[in-house]
Amino acid sequence: MKPKRSSTIRDVARLAKVSPGTVSRSLAETTRVAPATRRRVLAAVETLHYRPNPAARRLSTGRTQTIAVLVPFFTEPSISERLHGAVCALAETPFDLVIHNVVTPEQRAHGFRRFLNSDQVDGVLIISLTPSDEDAAQVIRADLPAVLIDADHHALGGLHRIVVDDVVGGRMATEHLLGLGHTRIGFVGDFVDNPFQATASRDHHRGYRQALAAAGSAPRPEHYAEGRHCRKDAQQLAREMLSLPEPPTAIVAASDVHAFGILGAARDLGLGVPDDLSVTGHDDVDMSDMLGLTTVRQPLYESGRLGMRVLLDLVSNPRAERSRQVLPLELVVRKTTARPRF
Amino acid sequence: MKPKRSSTIRDVARLAKVSPGTVSRSLAETTRVAPATRRRVLAAVETLHYRPNPAARRLSTGRTQTIAVLVPFFTEPSISERLHGAVCALAETPFDLVIHNVVTPEQRAHGFRRFLNSDQVDGVLIISLTPSDEDAAQVIRADLPAVLIDADHHALGGLHRIVVDDVVGGRMATEHLLGLGHTRIGFVGDFVDNPFQATASRDHHRGYRQALAAAGSAPRPEHYAEGRHCRKDAQQLAREMLSLPEPPTAIVAASDVHAFGILGAARDLGLGVPDDLSVTGHDDVDMSDMLGLTTVRQPLYESGRLGMRVLLDLVSNPRAERSRQVLPLELVVRKTTARPRF
DNA sequence: ATGAAAGCGCTAACAG
DNA sequence: CTGTTAGCGCTTTCAT
Numbered sequence: 092m093k094p095k096r097s098s099t100i101r102d103v104a105r106l107a108k109v110s111p112g113t114v115s116r117s118l119a120e121t122t123r124v125a126p127a128t129r130r131r132v133l134a135a136v137e138t139l140h141y142r143p144n145p146a147a148r149r150l151s152t153g154r155t156q157t158i159a160v161l162v163p164f165f166t167e168p169s170i171s172e173r174l175h176g177a178v179c180a181l182a183e184t185p186f187d188l189v190i191h192n193v194v195t196p197e198q199r200a201h202g203f204r205r206f207l208n209s210d211q212v213d214g215v216l217i218i219s220l221t222p223s224d225e226d227a228a229q230v231i232r233a234d235l236p237a238v239l240i241d242a243d244h245h246a247l248g249g250l251h252r253i254v255v256d257d258v259v260g261g262r263m264a265t266e267h268l269l270g271l272g273h274t275r276i277g278f279v280g281d282f283v284d285n286p287f288q289a290t291a292s293r294d295h296h297r298g299y300r301q302a303l304a305a306a307g308s309a310p311r312p313e314h315y316a317e318g319r320h321c322r323k324d325a326q327q328l329a330r331e332m333l334s335l336p337e338p339p340t341a342i343v344a345a346s347d348v349h350a351f352g353i354l355g356a357a358r359d360l361g362l363g364v365p366d367d368l369s370v371t372g373h374d375d376v377d378m379s380d381m382l383g384l385t386t387v388r389q390p391l392y393e394s395g396r397l398g399m400r401v402l403l404d405l406v407s408n409p410r411a412e413r414s415r416q417v418l419p420l421e422l423v424v425r426k427t428t429a430r431p432r433f
Numbered sequence: 434m435k436p437k438r439s440s441t442i443r444d445v446a447r448l449a450k451v452s453p454g455t456v457s458r459s460l461a462e463t464t465r466v467a468p469a470t471r472r473r474v475l476a477a478v479e480t481l482h483y484r485p486n487p488a489a490r491r492l493s494t495g496r497t498q499t500i501a502v503l504v505p506f507f508t509e510p511s512i513s514e515r516l517h518g519a520v521c522a523l524a525e526t527p528f529d530l531v532i533h534n535v536v537t538p539e540q541r542a543h544g545f546r547r548f549l550n551s552d553q554v555d556g557v558l559i560i561s562l563t564p565s566d567e568d569a570a571q572v573i574r575a576d577l578p579a580v581l582i583d584a585d586h587h588a589l590g591g592l593h594r595i596v597v598d599d600v601v602g603g604r605m606a607t608e609h610l611l612g613l614g615h616t617r618i619g620f621v622g623d624f625v626d627n628p629f630q631a632t633a634s635r636d637h638h639r640g641y642r643q644a645l646a647a648a649g650s651a652p653r654p655e656h657y658a659e660g661r662h663c664r665k666d667a668q669q670l671a672r673e674m675l676s677l678p679e680p681p682t683a684i685v686a687a688s689d690v691h692a693f694g695i696l697g698a699a700r701d702l703g704l705g706v707p708d709d710l711s712v713t714g715h716d717d718v719d720m721s722d723m724l725g726l727t728t729v730r731q732p733l734y735e736s737g738r739l740g741m742r743v744l745l746d747l748v749s750n751p752r753a754e755r756s757r758q759v760l761p762l763e764l765v766v767r768k769t770t771a772r773p774r775f
Numbered sequence: 776a777t778g779a780a781a782g783c784g785c786t787a788a789c790a791g
Numbered sequence: 792c793t794g795t796t797a798g799c800g801c802t803t804t805c806a807t
Contacts, residue, residue, distance in 0.1 A: 149785090489802090492800080
């Protein structure tokens with residue numbers, strides 16, 4: 092069955108003239124072993140190029156030393172920045188990272204099922220994915236350490252979360268535009284009922300309406316559009332909205348990716364930005380700076396890093412009380428917003 | 434030690450009134466079991482929510498059902514598209530994916546060491562990372578199924594590779610510019626001696642020189658610049674190059690990311706593109722379309738998908754002969770290139 | 776077709 | 792401080 096077997100703990104034991112147990116102890120930093128013995132063992136390990144078999148260790152200890160990450164489409168720059176932060180936080184530890192990519196709701200459910208209730212991972216980090224109530228209940232029941240990044244929901248009270256206040260974010264962007272003097276402000280975002288139940292766009296829209304209401308301005312239904320979370324859809328949607336008899340003079344985008352689409356639409360239509368149209372984004376991904384996009388920045392990389400840290404803490408101390416950390420938001424004014432011209 | 438134990442194969446066996454061996458056989462699609470027995474077993478599995486413990490299975494079979502991916506900075510859009518392809522190809526299989534992120538050469542070496550010679554993974558996919566000769570030798574010696582994407586090297590003859598011909602790519606871009614009438618063509622790329630030994634930039638430059646030579650035009654040293662693989666560096670480099678007394682009228686960028694930086698520099702300097710400056714990229718990442726960048730497209734997503742497929746084949750049939758697949762390149766002319774104006 | 780039993784490689788008591 | 796031993800949960804002969 093096994094063509095070339097790598098050396099086992101017994102080979103090392105034999106060479107070092109000790110018992111397997113002693114080898115195991117010598118390798119564990121924590122256990123006390125006579126220095127001379129440990130040296131001998133380590134030498135044997137070296138010459139045999141011995142590497143402990145992780146599967147065996149897992150089986151024996153019940154700890155897996157691996158963390159699962161559930162994440163949708165990590166082609167999205169915002170997602171990949173979060174993921175990057177998480178990966179970097181893990182790099183400093185001996186933990187492995189297994190990735191489960193989610194592109195359909197079935198895969199989401201499958202992802203949960205796969206890691207729950209099967210001593211497969213020590214913890215799971217969930218990025219920009221809202222578990223169904225059922226999934227959440229299962230996680231809590233299985234009492235598997237879990238932390239959610241960019242997902243918030245009433246049924247999630249029992250889970251650790253790293254979030255920003257997206258409602259406030261939506262308000263910030265809208266108030267900025269209002270302050271500039273815009274009155275016809277549109278909104279382009281994700282389908283509220285999107286496959287992953289991402290809530291950011293919905294909350295941005297909520298903040299947008301709050302800001303408008305506070306300014307005594309009523310949002311027009313035709314100035315709202317939702318689509319899939321991608322540039323193309325946003326571009327198409329914006330093109331339609333901007334072709335209206337009374338187009339908006341500014342658009343709040345639910346994300347920078349949406350904003351890029353809107354910028355594309357403006358270009359298609361020969362509209363100058365910010366002269367004919369102001370646009371705001373959300374996230375501040377890498378490219379936004381280069382495009383001069385005015386946006387509401389959130390700490391993406393940091394969210395991943397922090398989420399992973401919290402998770403690792405949780406793994407070593409599962410009894411920590413549930414926390415919900417809210418990261419700061421910051422309006423970054425660049426070149427896609429200006430006063431409307433009459 | 435183990436607070437809440439999930440159910441084991443013995444629990445299922447007891448409930449179904451069969452032996453553990455039979456449960457195991459019932460779960461393996463391939464083995465023949467009396468239909469009635471299998472039904473009983475499956476029912477028991479269902480009621481107990483039994484999931485086989487992967488660590489135990491691994492230990493027993495020696496197969497890990499996991500694939501490792503070694504990848505640098507997957508924040509780079511080109512990398513994350515490749516990775517995405519790989520992940521999608523794996524999603525259709527029962528394999529797990531463990532990711533090892535590489536940001537330093539030490540991490541690269543560590544990544545190799547970690548997966549080699551330690552029955553930890555069934556195969557490894559290496560993206561945009563050239564193994565050191567030593568690493569490559571080890572992979573071959575360990576005879577672990579491995580495939581390289583976007584890495585090519587004489588010492589790698591023993592490994593499967595998915596590549597494009599970057600020299601040709603560099604030539605295509607340069608010839609396009611030459612055909613437009615440019616004579617002062619610059620080049621901005623990565624450090625030739627970059628931490629991951631990525632060779633794409635170097636090869637693009639080689640193709641660039643070939644094309645110039647064929648046109649009887651000598652490249653000027655001051656029209657060559659290299660830096661880290663990021664937009665900021667490219668932007669800075671381009672700014673300097675374009676501030677020269679005799680600046681180039683066109684620049685070949687080693688990647689779209691570099692090209693974005695160059696576009697930024699042109700904007701900083703008030704240079705119109707393509708009127709005052711033509712720019713070509715390499716890769717055709719998602720944003721390039723929106724920016725109207727003329728570029729040499731390579732199938733990024735496909736490279737990941739194909740690489741993973743080849744690897745999976747290799748895992749099930751380790752004796753396949755070594756292959757080297759060259760993916761096609763395509764010049765996509767958009768709006769950042771035009772005839773030079775005199 | 777199914778049961779019994781022997782490991783896979785490691786860790787963690789338990790003795791000594 | 793170190794050797795011995797008993798599993799961890801599963802697969803896989805080998806019998807029956």
